[in-house]
Structures are given as structure tokens and as C-alpha cells.
Amino acid sequence: MEDVLDLSALELSGMLERRELSVPELVGLTLDRIEAVNPAVNAIVSLRDRSPLLAEAMVANRSPRRGWLHGIPVAVKDLVATEGIATSYGSAIFEDFVPAADDLLARRLKDAGAILIGKTNVPEMGLGSHSYNPVHGVTRNPYDPSRSAGGSSGGAAAALATRMVSVADGSDMMGSLRNPAGWNNVYGHRPTHGLVPGDPVGEMVLHPLSTNGPMARCPRDLAALLEVLAGPDPLQPVGAVFEAGDLAADLRGRRIGWLGDWGGAWPVEPGILELCEGALRVFADLGCAVEPLAPPFSADALWESWVTLRHWAVAGKHGALYDDPEARALMKPELVWEIERGRALANADILAASALRSEWYRAAARMFQSYDAVAMPTAQLWPFPAEWDWPKEIAGQGMDSYHRWMECVVPVSLIGLPCTALPAGFGAQGLPGGLQLAGPRGADRALLQMAEAYHGATDWPGARPPPI
Numbered sequence: 001m002e003d004v005l006d007l008s009a010l011e012l013s014g015m016l017e018r019r020e021l022s023v024p025e026l027v028g029l030t031l032d033r034i035e036a037v038n039p040a041v042n043a044i045v046s047l048r049d050r051s052p053l054l055a056e057a058m059v060a061n062r063s064p065r066r067g068w069l070h071g072i073p074v075a076v077k078d079l080v081a082t083e084g085i086a087t088s089y090g091s092a093i094f095e096d097f098v099p100a101a102d103d104l105l106a107r108r109l110k111d112a113g114a115i116l117i118g119k120t121n122v123p124e125m126g127l128g129s130h131s132y133n134p135v136h137g138v139t140r141n142p143y144d145p146s147r148s149a150g151g152s153s154g155g156a157a158a159a160l161a162t163r164m165v166s167v168a169d170g171s172d173m174m175g176s177l178r179n180p181a182g183w184n185n186v187y188g189h190r191p192t193h194g195l196v197p198g199d200p201v202g203e204m205v206l207h208p209l210s211t212n213g214p215m216a217r218c219p220r221d222l223a224a225l226l227e228v229l230a231g232p233d234p235l236q237p238v239g240a241v242f243e244a245g246d247l248a249a250d251l252r253g254r255r256i257g258w259l260g261d262w263g264g265a266w267p268v269e270p271g272i273l274e275l276c277e278g279a280l281r282v283f284a285d286l287g288c289a290v291e292p293l294a295p296p297f298s299a300d301a302l303w304e305s306w307v308t309l310r311h312w313a314v315a316g317k318h319g320a321l322y323d324d325p326e327a328r329a330l331m332k333p334e335l336v337w338e339i340e341r342g343r344a345l346a347n348a349d350i351l352a353a354s355a356l357r358s359e360w361y362r363a364a365a366r367m368f369q370s371y372d373a374v375a376m377p378t379a380q381l382w383p384f385p386a387e388w389d390w391p392k393e394i395a396g397q398g399m400d401s402y403h404r405w406m407e408c409v410v411p412v413s414l415i416g417l418p419c420t421a422l423p424a425g426f427g428a429q430g431l432p433g434g435l436q437l438a439g440p441r442g443a444d445r446a447l448l449q450m451a452e453a454y455h456g457a458t459d460w461p462g463a464r465p466p467p468i
Helices: 002-006 009-017 023-041 050-061 104-111 154-161 178-183 219-229 272-285 299-322 333-343 347-367 404-414 444-458
Strands: 073-077 115-120 144-148 167-172 187-190 211-216 255-258 289-292 373-377 419-426 432-438
Touching: 002 023, 009 023, 009 219, 023 050, 023 073, 023 115, 050 115, 073 104, 073 154, 073 167, 104 115, 104 219, 115 154, 154 167, 154 178, 154 211, 167 178, 167 187, 167 219, 178 187, 178 404, 178 419, 178 432, 187 219, 187 444, 211 219, 219 444, 255 272, 272 289, 272 373, 272 419, 272 432, 272 444, 299 333, 299 347, 299 404, 347 404, 373 404, 373 444, 404 432, 419 444, 432 444
Parallel strands: 073 115, 255 289, 255 373
Antiparallel strands: 167 211, 187 211, 187 419, 373 432, 419 432
């Protein structure tokens, strides 16, 4: 019966609808799985007690179905406030915080029938692509527990890989959804900026750089969850309906530009590019035209724009906590650094960074006149030791900040492009790696169609489950 947990979320939903499986059975199997494997990876945190969860499952089992997620156990990322479930944001500042209300994402999951069982682990305040924090500790890679699961959606990705959940929410500012998808042999989709709304609080007009998005072990589940997360919110200027439809598509004639290491601008560990090129050969076999693409913009200009706007955004979001000496004493150094750099910026610095971002948007738009998608690795190195805070060098080149090693995700994040992270297979050490497939604004469905065809030809998550 445990093999049920290998099924996709949509397959589980069908079984529940046909009464081939009950909600209490599914919740019970899920909790058994978490008890068996979570100690090795530490992906699920703030897990609710079994008795109330099973009682909630019994109610769901006899209630009218509220959506395709009805009765599906889901653990929500610990950056999302959840009513009655501890939400720490990975920070000692919020170690004892239990929200009185759900954030919009959690409400949408509940409205679709999901049963929230707990949270997935994150780095402190979601900063850095390595999920460790002083409240819940480090999340480890299911394929080698001595290695990082990435982040900030590392807990979500590891929980998916180990079959503790069938579908998960993630968020992505600087690859926080794409990097862990690649490192855990699962899928993730960063939606077009504005498709999935955040929460109607604070400033809502300026580009926040980050967005919520779906994670899963197959593209159909990605698309189905995106339908739930997307949609307008009357209190916000963003949010749009997404309809997945039938993802089956003939890829013949679609063009993919391979950006690789951005013309040598990004240091990359041995084997990463070769793994991605192997994944691209699958697309070629499916009828796509795949060709190398020269860098369409300066990597230095992209980075300068990115770090400036990121400093500014982080300082704006967390500045009030910094002003509290007790809270500041509990912050990790990287967060303090971001806030202080952001507060030191002049108006001219921010305007110049935004002008560079606008210039890159125009260059990317011209690029997509010739290509349906462009491809890059999801990370520039293999999963690193879990005891590290962050890698200090890649292929012998020093990293000058805690996030410089993730430079390959910046072209997408900076201008809010849709991007699907695909599992690309395994390297010589048996560690997973991934491929980013990015498209123009609004190309979410087209990218998911490409991912679905690729999944049919590979099914890496099903072909290589973790050895736990």
C-alpha cells in the first residue's frame, strides 16, 4: 500500500474521487512515511499531531469535494503564515510564532481541499539557497544526506523526492525554487511575474523579485497546482487566471537556445554543463531545434542590477526588524549585510539598476523573437556539504558573496520570466542536477508542455527514487 505514495498528486486525487482510497488512509500513509524518512533529511517541520489530522481527514472523506486537492496532504513552506501551525520563517525571532490567520497561498490550498499537515524547512528568512536555520536545523539531500538540498524551497523539494508529499508550494527570488528542484530530482515552475499574487499587505506595486510557484514530481501536477495558486485577488493589482488544459503537445519545430555558462562568464563545476546538454538532446530527439546561443546581455550588468535591487528589496522588507536591537542580534550576518547595503543606496543607484533591468527586458524580448525557450543549468555546482553555510568558490573561482554562486538564475529572476526547472539526471557521484527552461512572459503553459513531453521521455523522478 505504501507504493501509493509513488503516485502523482493527480493520480491520488482520482483514487480519492473514485473511493479507491480514503482520505484517512492517505493521511495515515503519509504520516507513516514522514516518521520513517524525515529524520534522515529534516524536510518537514512543525508537523501536526496525528489525531487531529486523522479527525480532519475523516471529515474530508465524508464531505463534498472542494477541488482536485481535496484530501491531499500538503506541507506548506515555512515562509507562508498558516493559522494554528507554527511559522518561524527559519528565524529565531519568530521561533514561537503561531499565526492567527492564513496567508493567501495557504487559504487557496485549503479552499481547494488540501489538508495542511505541517511546514517545509527553509533558510533564515528565505535568504540563501541552503535550507538551514537556528530553529529547525539543516535539510539534507535525499540522494546523499551529507549534502545540501538547496533552498529556499529545500524542504519542499526533499519532501517531494522522498514521497512525504505528492505536491508542494515553493517560492523563488534567486532560484529558491529552481535550484532545489534540480538538486532533488523533481520539477519546479517559477511563474510569470504577476501570475501568482502574494499577500495584500504593505507595498504591492513595485516588482518584488520573488514569486510563489508549484513544485512536483511531474509537469501535470505542476500545472494543476499552478491553477490553484494563480488567479486575481481583489485587493491586489496582480494575479491572473491560469488554465493548464491538455499539456500533450508536438514539440517539432520549437527552438531552444542553449546559454550554458553565459559565454564563460559563470564558473561551473565539471559535469554540470554536460548533464544539461544530455537533457537537451532529449528535446532534440523530440523534434526541437537546439542550438548554442551567445550571451544576449552583459553578465556583469545583470549582476549589478540584481544585487542593487535585491539589497533594496531586502532592506525594505526586513528593515523594521533590523531597527530592533534584540531582533537584529538574532539575524544571520548575510541578512544584516543585505539590509545595510540596501540602506546605503542612493536614489540614483536604484534608478540605474532599474534602467539596466529594463534594458535586459528589451534584449530578452528580442531574443525570444527567435527562440521559444532558452536553457541554462539550475545551479553552477553539485550539492555541496550540508555543514557549509555557502560555497566559497566554484571551479577554483572565489565567490564574493553568499549568493554569487547562484548567478545563473539571475537572468530569469531579474525580469520575472516564467521558467521550468527540469531534472536532468545524475552526475558521476550519483548527485542530481537540473536544467532551467525559460520563456517570454506568459509562456507558462508552453513551457509546461515542453516539460511534459520531456517527462514522458525521461521520468527521472520515477526512474531514480532516493535510497532512503
